[in-house]
Amino acid sequence: MKKIKEVLVVEGKDDTKAISRAVNADTIETRGSAIDDDTLQLIEELAENRGIIIFTDPDFSGEKIRKIVAEVVPNAKHAFLPRDEGRPDKKGGSLGVEHATPDSIRRALDHLYTEVEDAPEVISQHDLLAAGLIAGPSAKHRRKLLGEELGIGYVNGKQLAKRLRMFEISLVDFNAAVALINKEAE
Structure with missing residues (x-):
């Protein structure tokens, strides 16, 4: 163990x-x-x-x-x-x-x-919107899936950018997680 x-x-x-x-x-x-x-x-x-x-x-x-x-x-x-x-x-x-x-x-x-308190913003509001994470009928479900994929838990749309920044999620990791979510939705 x-x-x-x-x-x-x-x-x-x-x-x-x-x-x-x-x-x-x-x-x-x-x-x-x-x-x-x-x-x-x-x-x-x-x-x-x-x-x-x-x-x-x-x-x-x-x-x-x-x-x-x-x-x-x-x-x-x-x-x-x-x-x-x-x-x-x-x-x-x-x-x-x-x-x-x-x-x-x-x-x-x-x-x-x-x-990380003063981490720079790597993932923009535009990125979140384009990924369908902060607007649209499936945004809540997509945030849930993203949180599970990245292991950062679920947050609402207002807190998502902050959590991604605080835990220094890279744009590469973010895009890979979004791609997996999109693939599951197909």
Whole structure:
């Protein structure tokens, strides 16, 4: 079983159990989006000593936790679980890391990103529009597929350019992912 040096920041004990079935890693649980100061301080200390990977649920609360932790630890690594892989029945209902298969967790942890605050814009709004990612009836679905292909999670149209820039997604990688999405749509 793969050993991970960094500590994974997760939401709860069920996430820790799911991760332990997939990889050998330590976790720290935020116990929801109201993260107390002691937990944030511990996360900051762990980041200095071992590094951290933020691996929260692909939902509103998970994104809120991700933002809170990233403010305290700007050089944190990020892992994203595709929404469809975080649902036990793949149709709706509960959503989270705790429902992911070990293979889904390992794939997410194989695609880590670190935010870069002052990264230049490589992918323009024109590129996003031309790729059908920010306008049109299938834009939401195409953003979902792009997020899965690049391993950056799902974001709305307003946040897509920011996430691509922050994780320094190259134009080559972006175009390759869009080409795959287009090929799947044929």
